[in-house]
Amino acid sequence: MTENWGDVGDVQETFGERTVTVTPQDWLTALEQARDSGYTFFDWLTAVDEQAAGFDVFAHVAKVEGADKAARLLLRTRIPQDKPELPSAVGVYRGANWHERETSEMFGLTFTGHPNPIPLLLPDGFDGHPLRKDFVLAARVAKEWPGVKEPGEGGPSHGAGGKPAATRRRMVPPGVPDGWLKPLPEEPEESHEPGEQEGGA
Numbered sequence: 001m002t003e004n005w006g007d008v009g010d011v012q013e014t015f016g017e018r019t020v021t022v023t024p025q026d027w028l029t030a031l032e033q034a035r036d037s038g039y040t041f042f043d044w045l046t047a048v049d050e051q052a053a054g055f056d057v058f059a060h061v062a063k064v065e066g067a068d069k070a071a072r073l074l075l076r077t078r079i080p081q082d083k084p085e086l087p088s089a090v091g092v093y094r095g096a097n098w099h100e101r102e103t104s105e106m107f108g109l110t111f112t113g114h115p116n117p118i119p120l121l122l123p124d125g126f127d128g129h130p131l132r133k134d135f136v137l138a139a140r141v142a143k144e145w146p147g148v149k150e151p152g153e154g155g156p157s158h159g160a161g162g163k164p165a166a167t168r169r170r171m172v173p174p175g176v177p178d179g180w181l182k183p184l185p186e187e188p189e190e191s192h193e194p195g196e197q198e199g200g201a
Contacts, residue, residue: 018072022111039062040061045060045100050078055109106121
């Protein structure tokens with residue numbers, strides 16, 4: 001079968017690798033055409049949360065052309081945020097099974113027709129989808145990062161004369177949306193008596 005991808009979707013060539021962007025309705029058609037064109041090795045499948053724009057879903061396949069050469073193909077589609085569904089690729093590539101299960105639980109997508117859509121990595125009862133951009137990384141709030149961020153920000157031992165070192169203003173950690181928790185308190189600035197020098201006797 002010839003690789004006439006223009007009939008299926010938009011084609012781009014970048015650094016010798018071909019990317020075909022298709023509609024969700026043509027997802028399985030594109031996968032079947034890839035398989036029938038010799039791309040029989042299924043490499044991986046995943047998604048990217050584009051928030052209001054929806055979810056981009058990618059599948060990477062390859063055509064082995066010798067002992068040390070292979071042609072690679074990236075298939076891409078976008079599904080809406082309010083209905084994150086896509087037909088399962090397992091009927092075309094059996095290797096998509098675990099990839100779809102992982103992508104389903106990490107992003108909250110539904111792969112319709114999947115033969116065994118049970119969680120793969122997360123424990124029973126886990127609430128939320130960790131790779132969505134609106135998922136709150138609560139661990140960043142529960143415990144401060146213990147590492148030193150800048151010289152002098154490591155606790156009392158880093159201050160001169162045994163005094164705590166001045167630190168920059170504490171901020172809400174990345175991944176925590178506004179209003180999700182109370183703002184962290186401002187640390188008071190140190191005051192010195194007139195004539196007192198930091199680290200003096």
